[in-house]
Amino acid sequence: QKEVEQDPGPLSVPEGAIVSLNCTYSNSAFQYFMWYRQYSRKGPELLMYTYSSGNKEDGRFTAQVDKSSKYISLFIRDSQPSDSATYLCAMTPSGGYQKVTFGIGTKLQVIP
Amino acid sequence: DTGVSQDPRHKITKRGQNVTFRCDPISEHNRLYWYRQTLGQGPEFLTYFQNEAQLEKSRLLSDRFSAERPKGSFSTLEIQRTEQGDSAMYLCASSWGTGNYGYTFGSGTRLTVV
Numbered sequence: 001q002k003e004v005e006q007d008p009g010p011l012s013v014p015e016g017a018i019v020s021l022n023c024t025y026s027n028s029a030f031q032y033f034m035w036y037r038q039y040s041r042k043g044p045e046l047l048m049y050t051y052s053s054g055n056k057e058d059g060r061f062t063a064q065v066d067k068s069s070k071y072i073s074l075f076i077r078d079s080q081p082s083d084s085a086t087y088l089c090a091m092t093p094s095g096g097y098q099k100v101t102f103g104i105g106t107k108l109q110v111i112p
Numbered sequence: 113d114t115g116v117s118q119d120p121r122h123k124i125t126k127r128g129q130n131v132t133f134r135c136d137p138i139s140e141h142n143r144l145y146w147y148r149q150t151l152g153q154g155p156e157f158l159t160y161f162q163n164e165a166q167l168e169k170s171r172l173l174s175d176r177f178s179a180e181r182p183k184g185s186f187s188t189l190e191i192q193r194t195e196q197g198d199s200a201m202y203l204c205a206s207s208w209g210t211g212n213y214g215y216t217f218g219s220g221t222r223l224t225v226v
Binding site: 049105 | 157217
């Protein structure tokens with residue numbers, strides 16, 4: 001079993017829809033949770049960063065962490081065609097330890 | 113200096129040849145990381161530097177792989193005697209400080225071994 005599980009999709013939604021992306025994990029030591037967006041043939045770009053449980057909102061993006069269920073989510077409101085990309089969840093233990101474990105990514109397509 | 117720079121962007125090499133990639137991190141970032149990403153997979157950790165010290169190496173980093181970061185600035189990743197299984201995107205990332213605030217990735221070097 002992988003430490004981080006993520007549905008690869010693809011997920012196709014119409015423009016303006018609310019998108020929900022999710023990951024589960026097995027390592028209870030994970031404390032920092034991130035979402036990266038990756039366009040084709042580009043490096044990942046950090047979208048959201050959260051520590052421990054709770055919600056964090058940034059514009060059209062909301063990240064949720066439920067440590068009791070080992071489940072994290074990213075919601076995208078009013079999705080746009082420019083949101084079409086692969087979304088990678090990522091996580092790491094607390095402290096100065098910097099190795100990050102990534103999910104395999106969910107490919108999202110927003111159809112105009 | 114607006115981001116992490118990687119060179120070359122693409123590299124095609126014959127099996128058995130040696131290749132070297134370069135990464136220039138964001139100038140004030142003291143931490144540098146190498147990851148490898150194959151098609152349809154997330155990035156996998158290879159190695160990590162804090163300044164010039166290589167603090168961790170993944171078991172994915174076989175004896176054919178070596179990474180350096182002289183003087184804590186740019187870094188190189190060398191693969192000796194390349195194999196077809198080495199074909200992947202090699203990503204470099206950097207970060208600053210002792211906290212964990214996420215990486216800044218470069219655009220990667222895509223290696224194809226033929």
